[in-house]
Amino acid sequence: GRLRLIAAASLEEEAEAVAAAVRRWLGAGRKRIALVAADRVAARRARALLERDGVLVQDETGWKLSTTRAAALVDAWLEVVTADAYHRDLLDLVKSPFLFSDWPDGLRPAGLVQLEAGLARHNLAYGLSRYEAVLAREPDGGEAVDMLRRAVAARQRMPRGTATPAHWLEGLLQALHELGAMPGLERDEAGAPLLELLRTRLEELSAVPARLTFAEWREWLNRELECATFVDRGIESPLVMTHLAATRLRRFDAAVLIGADRDNLAPAMPRALFGNLAVRSDLGLSLPTEAVARLRNDLAGLIASCGEVTVTWQIAHGDEANLICPELGMLAVFHDHAWGDDLVSSAGPAPGPAAGPGSGEGTAMPRPAAPQCVPLRLPVSAYASLLACPYQFFVRRMLGLGETEEVREALEKRDYGEYVHRILQRFHAGRTQLSGESDEKLVDALETISREVFAPAIEENFAEHAWLSRWLKRVPGYIAWQKAREAGGWRYAGSEQPRERTLVLADGDALVLHGRLDRLDRRADASEAVLDYKTQDAQGLRRRLAEPTEDVQLACYALLQGERVSEAAYVALDGEKPDELALQDVQEMARVQGERLVAIVHALRQGAGLPAHGIDAVCDWCEVRGVCRRDYQAEAVLP
Numbered sequence: 001g002r003l004r005l006i007a008a009a010s011l012e013e014e015a016e017a018v019a020a021a022v023r024r025w026l027g028a029g030r031k032r033i034a035l036v037a038a039d040r041v042a043a044r045r046a047r048a049l050l051e052r053d054g055v056l057v058q059d060e061t062g063w064k065l066s067t068t069r070a071a072a073l074v075d076a077w078l079e080v081v082t083a084d085a086y087h088r089d090l091l092d093l094v095k096s097p098f099l100f101s102d103w104p105d106g107l108r109p110a111g112l113v114q115l116e117a118g119l120a121r122h123n124l125a126y127g128l129s130r131y132e133a134v135l136a137r138e139p140d141g142g143e144a145v146d147m148l149r150r151a152v153a154a155r156q157r158m159p160r161g162t163a164t165p166a167h168w169l170e171g172l173l174q175a176l177h178e179l180g181a182m183p184g185l186e187r188d189e190a191g192a193p194l195l196e197l198l199r200t201r202l203e204e205l206s207a208v209p210a211r212l213t214f215a216e217w218r219e220w221l222n223r224e225l226e227c228a229t230f231v232d233r234g235i236e237s238p239l240v241m242t243h244l245a246a247t248r249l250r251r252f253d254a255a256v257l258i259g260a261d262r263d264n265l266a267p268a269m270p271r272a273l274f275g276n277l278a279v280r281s282d283l284g285l286s287l288p289t290e291a292v293a294r295l296r297n298d299l300a301g302l303i304a305s306c307g308e309v310t311v312t313w314q315i316a317h318g319d320e321a322n323l324i325c326p327e328l329g330m331l332a333v334f335h336d337h338a339w340g341d342d343l344v345s346s347a348g349p350a351p352g353p354a355a356g357p358g359s360g361e362g363t364a365m366p367r368p369a370a371p372q373c374v375p376l377r378l379p380v381s382a383y384a385s386l387l388a389c390p391y392q393f394f395v396r397r398m399l400g401l402g403e404t405e406e407v408r409e410a411l412e413k414r415d416y417g418e419y420v421h422r423i424l425q426r427f428h429a430g431r432t433q434l435s436g437e438s439d440e441k442l443v444d445a446l447e448t449i450s451r452e453v454f455a456p457a458i459e460e461n462f463a464e465h466a467w468l469s470r471w472l473k474r475v476p477g478y479i480a481w482q483k484a485r486e487a488g489g490w491r492y493a494g495s496e497q498p499r500e501r502t503l504v505l506a507d508g509d510a511l512v513l514h515g516r517l518d519r520l521d522r523r524a525d526a527s528e529a530v531l532d533y534k535t536q537d538a539q540g541l542r543r544r545l546a547e548p549t550e551d552v553q554l555a556c557y558a559l560l561q562g563e564r565v566s567e568a569a570y571v572a573l574d575g576e577k578p579d580e581l582a583l584q585d586v587q588e589m590a591r592v593q594g595e596r597l598v599a600i601v602h603a604l605r606q607g608a609g610l611p612a613h614g615i616d617a618v619c620d621w622c623e624v625r626g627v628c629r630r631d632y633q634a635e636a637v638l639p
Contacts, residue, residue, distance in 0.1 A: 015045035039259020062231035068190035098184035111143030154178035267291035389614030477577030
């Protein structure tokens with residue numbers, strides 16, 4: 001028939017029903033098809049499905065100018081001005097394709113990479129001038145520094161304090177010029193109307209003397225962008241997206257009315273600001289009955305002027321029923337009474353992505369093999385990664401992929417550990433032996449160094465006092481523990497010691513294992529102890545050492561240091577006093593791990609697979625979890 005009412009169970013079902021109807025009409029040779037959008041969300045989703053299939057839609061209703069890429073550039077710049085170039089806002093700004101359009105190809109991407117890496121490397125969170133001063137000292141950050149200098153120049157174009165609306169607009173246009181955004185905006189379909197709007201408002205407000213703060217002016221500008229509409233005139237298509245009132249006196253071969261429920265397709269009721277309905281009637285003002293009549297006339301006109309009409313709506317919003325609009329509901333009842341058909345049909349379920357090769361039970365566990373990519377120089381951490389999850393090792397060490405370092409606005413547990421390592425290294429560099437000095441003097445010296453190390457972080461964020469306070473509570477216990485070790489004959493012999501060991505593979509090639517020892521102690525008989533500081537509780541470390549062959553760190557450090565190592569232990573620094581957790585049979589464990597590493601690397605070079613079989617404790621913190629798709633693997637193949 002000419003009219004179909006399709007009830008959908010979800011947004012995706014409704015969008016798929018719309019797309020299916022359009023495909024059917026196009027296949028039948030229909031030339032003029034209207035997408036009448038009562039529900040803009042469902043209409044946008046249907047449009048996305050069609051454009052994914054290469055079917056373009058000519059949108060007569062347009063978008064709010066505030067939703068375009070050009071307006072996003074303006075908003076990003078104003079965010080930079082608001083928060084003194086907060087690093088995330090600055091990166092959002094420089095990623096805009098409109099910026100620095102006067103640069104040769106390749107310079108802008110290079111500058112973006114330099115800027116992002118530089119901010120993360122120096123942990124810079126705020127301050128344009130500060131960014132420029134720090135990155136200018138680096139030899140390979142030229143493009144990033146040029147970006148920052150142009151941003152500083154653009155910031156200087158903006159008024160400070162209060163200014164007239166025209167002055168603010170003039171400053172914004174000059175800032176966009178300094179950023180090299182004007183050529184790109186003028187060529188852009190949405191950028192040109194944006195610039196026209198700004199210039200028009202500048203001319204209109206040039207004589208307005210009122211002064212606005214930045215926040216007041218920005219609020220006004222946001223309202224202007226919300227009210228302005230952008231229509232893309234560059235698309236010609238047999239599909240036209242429009243609204244119901246715009247279909248009056250127009251003919252279409254077919255039309256689909258999207259979102260025809262009682263809320264989205266309700267009559268536009270006038271607001272009774274002055275007087276009741278009787279007064280409005282006497283004054284000749286519009287009445288609710290007229291709005292209802294207009295809606296009915298528009299619906300009747302659409303059905304009469306189109307060869308075929310499909311109406312869609314979602315039958316539920318959350319847990320509540322969502323009824324079709326009353327006008328179409330009455331039409332369905334009358335049609336059912338007259339011909340025994342209420343015109344309503346259900347939308348089929350939206351097709352879901354196939355999870356596996358035909359089974360729908362998930363994907364198989366990845367098990368790549370890349371013998372040509374096996375590295376022959378490995379840090380101890382890479383060996384630990386290989387044992388924890390071979391696929392993690394494949395992605396991070398063989399493919400060289402990893403998460404981009406980000407600016408840390410507050411100290412994390414790993415930062416706290418690095419600070420403690422740095423403090424103890426400085427402390428012992430000046431005091432290789434504590435025996436003979438008073439505890440009070442030693443505690444005071446260690447606390448002084450601790451405050452100096454934490455000072456830059458505290459200057460940036462006062463809340464970092466909490467980390468310093470946490471460490472200072474452990475200082476007396478550390479002094480007592482160190483003196484007890486010295487009483488046992490051990491003497492501090494160095495920290496942060498780089499070591500490497502060459503192992504010979506079965507085919508004669510050399511494999512180099514390397515690492516950095518947190519601390520090395522030595523006795524008078526030349527025996528040595530390898531210690532590794534851990535800012536975590538002792539219980540977790542005990543669990544790690546419960547299976548000595550599974551925890552490779554201490555054994556590998558002993559292997560790197562050599563045969564004189566008689567003790568290897570974790571030193572847990574999270575209690576009131578340090579707790580040593582020693583590895584048993586140190587030299588035997590070192591030998592076992594060395595042979596194991598040689599055998600594994602040889603197998604990988606022979607084509608052994610690298611499955612993604614990490615346990616939950618590994619996967620919970622793994623940065624490549626989204627690559628292996630562990631959460632989507634079939635249960636049958638999970639370990």
